[in-house]
Amino acid sequence: MLWLYLHFPHLLLDHLRRSHEHQRALVIVEGVGHKVIQACPIAKEQGVQAGMRLKTALTLSPELHIVRADEQQEARILEDQARWLYRYAAYIVPVPPDGILAEIGSLEKLYGGLPAVWQTVEQGLNERQLNAWIAIGHTPLSARLIARTGQGECSSDAGHIKRTLSQISLFEAGFEDKTCLRLQRLGLNTLGEVFNLPPAELAKRLSPEVLARIQKIQGTRPDPLTPWQPAHRFHQQADFVQEIEHSQGLLFPLQRMLQELEDDLCWRQQDTDSLLLILHHRHQEPTRLRIRTSGPEHRAEAFLKLAQIRFEQHPLRAPAMALILSVKRFIGREAPGDRDLLGDTQDLNEAWHTLISRLQARLGSESLTHLSPQADHRPERAWSASDIVRKPNRIPPGEPTQLLRRPLWLLKGPQPLTETPATWFSGPERISGGWWDGERVHRDYYIAQLQTGQLAWVFHDAQTGWFVHGWFG
Amino acid sequence: MSNILNTLMQEDRVWQGRRHRQSSQPAEPTGYQVLDNQLGGIGWPRGALSECLLDVHGIGELHLMLPLMKTLSSNARTVFLLNPPHTPYAPALAREGINLDQVILVHTDNEGDFLWTLENCLRSPVTGLVMAWPGKLMSRDIRRLQLAAEAGSNVCVLFRQRRYADQNSPAALRLDLEPDQHQNLNIRIVKRRGSWPGQHCSLTMAHRADLSFSETPQVVQGPWPDAGR
Numbered sequence: 001m002l003w004l005y006l007h008f009p010h011l012l013l014d015h016l017r018r019s020h021e022h023q024r025a026l027v028i029v030e031g032v033g034h035k036v037i038q039a040c041p042i043a044k045e046q047g048v049q050a051g052m053r054l055k056t057a058l059t060l061s062p063e064l065h066i067v068r069a070d071e072q073q074e075a076r077i078l079e080d081q082a083r084w085l086y087r088y089a090a091y092i093v094p095v096p097p098d099g100i101l102a103e104i105g106s107l108e109k110l111y112g113g114l115p116a117v118w119q120t121v122e123q124g125l126n127e128r129q130l131n132a133w134i135a136i137g138h139t140p141l142s143a144r145l146i147a148r149t150g151q152g153e154c155s156s157d158a159g160h161i162k163r164t165l166s167q168i169s170l171f172e173a174g175f176e177d178k179t180c181l182r183l184q185r186l187g188l189n190t191l192g193e194v195f196n197l198p199p200a201e202l203a204k205r206l207s208p209e210v211l212a213r214i215q216k217i218q219g220t221r222p223d224p225l226t227p228w229q230p231a232h233r234f235h236q237q238a239d240f241v242q243e244i245e246h247s248q249g250l251l252f253p254l255q256r257m258l259q260e261l262e263d264d265l266c267w268r269q270q271d272t273d274s275l276l277l278i279l280h281h282r283h284q285e286p287t288r289l290r291i292r293t294s295g296p297e298h299r300a301e302a303f304l305k306l307a308q309i310r311f312e313q314h315p316l317r318a319p320a321m322a323l324i325l326s327v328k329r330f331i332g333r334e335a336p337g338d339r340d341l342l343g344d345t346q347d348l349n350e351a352w353h354t355l356i357s358r359l360q361a362r363l364g365s366e367s368l369t370h371l372s373p374q375a376d377h378r379p380e381r382a383w384s385a386s387d388i389v390r391k392p393n394r395i396p397p398g399e400p401t402q403l404l405r406r407p408l409w410l411l412k413g414p415q416p417l418t419e420t421p422a423t424w425f426s427g428p429e430r431i432s433g434g435w436w437d438g439e440r441v442h443r444d445y446y447i448a449q450l451q452t453g454q455l456a457w458v459f460h461d462a463q464t465g466w467f468v469h470g471w472f473g
Numbered sequence: 474m475s476n477i478l479n480t481l482m483q484e485d486r487v488w489q490g491r492r493h494r495q496s497s498q499p500a501e502p503t504g505y506q507v508l509d510n511q512l513g514g515i516g517w518p519r520g521a522l523s524e525c526l527l528d529v530h531g532i533g534e535l536h537l538m539l540p541l542m543k544t545l546s547s548n549a550r551t552v553f554l555l556n557p558p559h560t561p562y563a564p565a566l567a568r569e570g571i572n573l574d575q576v577i578l579v580h581t582d583n584e585g586d587f588l589w590t591l592e593n594c595l596r597s598p599v600t601g602l603v604m605a606w607p608g609k610l611m612s613r614d615i616r617r618l619q620l621a622a623e624a625g626s627n628v629c630v631l632f633r634q635r636r637y638a639d640q641n642s643p644a645a646l647r648l649d650l651e652p653d654q655h656q657n658l659n660i661r662i663v664k665r666r667g668s669w670p671g672q673h674c675s676l677t678m679a680h681r682a683d684l685s686f687s688e689t690p691q692v693v694q695g696p697w698p699d700a701g702r
Contacts, residue, residue, distance in 0.1 A: 348549070348598060348599050351597055351598050351599045352551065352597075352599040354597075355593060355594070355597040355599055355600075356577075358593055359579065359590060359593060359594075362586065362589065362590075363579070363580075363581060363582075363586060363590065367579060367580050367581065368577055368578070368579050369577070369578045369580075370573065370574065370576070370577060370578070371561060371563040371566065371573050371576060371578060372563055372573055373563045373564040373567050373573075374563075379562075382563075382564050383560070383562060383563035383564060384563070385578065388577065403564055403565075403567060403568040404564075404568075405565075405568070405682065405683050406562055406564050406565040406568065407531070407562060407565060407682075408535040408536070408561060408562055408565045408566065408569075408681075409530055409531060409535065409557075409558075409559040409560070409561065409562060410559060410560045410561075410562040411559050411560070412559065412560060422654070423654075425682060426682070426683070447682045449654075449656070452528075452529050452652075453529070453532055453651070453652025453653065453654070454529050454530065454531035454532055454652070455531055455532070455533075455656065455681070455682055456531060470531075470559075470562060471530045471531025471559065472531055472533070472536075472681045472682045473530055473531055473532075473533065473534055473535035473536065473559075473681075
């Protein structure tokens with residue numbers, strides 16, 4: 001088996017930097033906050049280095065942004081990386097806090113050689129603006145050690161890997177200080193020198209754990225790893241160093257996240273119709289914005305437009321510290337049905353969804369309604385307004401001759417009739433019902449023309465008098 | 474007329490303004506032959522605004538649109554009703570053979586949303602017809618809508634008050650609607666692009682309530698016992 005290891009020397013830094021349009025000096029400090037552990041190129045230009053005391057760094061660069069390292073956050077970011085790498089390799093294992101292992105021996109044939117695999121991974125890293133040191137080894141541990149020294153090369157030659165490995169010092173190889181000291185007293189400084197000793201000798205002088213580790217590096221002892229499985233949902237988080245005050249500023253990080261969503265959906269061959277955006281604020285409850293499309297959608301551009309409309313309608317309540325994009329509902333992608341082969345005709349179905357989604361995003365989904373007749377004798381109950389649902393291939397009902405003559409306008413509620421109609425036409429038509437649900441109606445309907453020339457649908461209720469209920473528009 | 478003029482006319486050497494009427498403006502027939510004749514034989518202009526000016530509802534203004542709504546909705550084009558003053562009554566629309574799946578009712582809260590919605594509907598290729606009841610419209614808003622209408626190719630009818638007849642409007646067609654005592658709808662063309670205004674016609678709208686005037690009214694008994702008679 002051949003293993004590929006990605007070591008992210010400053011993952012948190014990369015993650016934070018790509019969410020901002022305008023770059024400023026940025027450092028990551030350790031949990032207690034005294035020491036710089038990662039510094040961005042701009043900070044480095046100003047003389048800040050990893051390992052420096054924070055006070056020194058601040059003197060060098062007064063406008064420095066400081067972010068405290070957070071293990072949970074790092075683990076989450078690492079998992080994000082595992083998610084996209086999963087598209088290229090089936091057997092991957094995240095190694096917290098800063099590495100991912102992938103089995104690539106089985107991929108060589110698929111990609112057409114080791115260099116192609118290497119290139120694919122590098123391209124994936126570039127697209128995501130990430131820095132990683134890549135290395136290949138025959139055992140997981142050997143790949144990891146080489147990657148961490150930054151000497152990885154695209155070669156599966158056992159001799160070459162062994163040579164690189166044997167030059168690694170014992171400190172770099174991750175042994176405990178006590179063990180290192182003990183080995184140094186024996187005159188051993190590099191891994192190569194330890195490898196040259198007979199195992200029996202090692203076992204005698206060192207603890208079984210150290211021997212096991214050495215054997216795992218060499219590959220003489222099995223090192224089983226559980227493969228990682230991606231969750232069946234999409235989740236991305238952008239953290240902002242500087243709080244974002246205007247919703248327009250959210251569009252830049254959102255665009256990149258939506259692009260990743262589009263890629264993800266493309267790989268899944270699925271669509272979605274509902275996105276959840278969560279904005280974290282410093283002192284307030286997070287804002288949750290749900291963006292719905294009227295039909296299945298996968299294009300980042302379409303989502304972005306809807307989000308833009310949404311942001312215009314709902315200004316930020318408070319500055320945002322983090323933006324989360326989450327998608328849980330996936331819909332199988334359907335082949336576009338009525339598009340012709342050359343794509344000459346416009347896809348009306350898609351245009352329809354775009355339009356309705358736009359309108360719903362701005363006006364709210366309850367502002368758009370479909371009308372439909374209902375089976376009830378009472379005029380105010382004989383129709384209903386329902387949410388917009390696309391029924392693409394429904395055959396329109398045939399000539400409904402059995403329906404009665406009704407006015408095209410129905411008033412929102414009956415209006416009292418204030419004048420004597422000029423002419424009476426037909427009537428009465430008695431409508432009586434509703435005894436079953438308590439909204440009893442007992443009316444005689446007439447068609448009459450008013451002085452203004454309007455043709456009205458008026459009724460007489462035995463108890464309350466005369467009312468206009470509709471206009472023959 | 475002098476002989477020379479006569480000769481010129483007969484030999485068809487002079488371009489006459491009358492021919493301009495046969496412009497190839499894209500349009501949808503109104504479904505009323507009488508009105509179509511007045512509108513240069515073509516009907517509702519597409520890709521332009523039309524205005525219907527009327528003071529009261531219930532004079533047959535929806536019936537004027539019904540043939541077009543019916544054609545478009547059965548051709549899978551969407552019909553938008555934007556801020557109608559009353560509820561379009563679904564059973565009546567269904568009875569007229571309109572595919573209600575294609576009819577979308579939109580309500581907006583403010584003028585900004587109204588214009589935005591109308592513009593978006595007009596620019597979309599799925600829209601067949603937009604019927605809108607705006608409140609007050611500024612002249613520059615109408616111009617903005619006219620531009621949006623030109624970007625699409627659908628029919629857009631704005632229903633406005635008759636007092637706006639004097640207001641300058643970039644709409645391609647403006648009709649003044651007035652009822653008479655015999656259920657007819659008198660239509661006067663206030664403006665038509667590429668032609669002279671002022672034509673009249675009268676459409677019979679009695680069928681909208683199944684009334685026919687040869688018969689005596691069918692009221693069984695005078696239903697106005699105390700107030701009227």
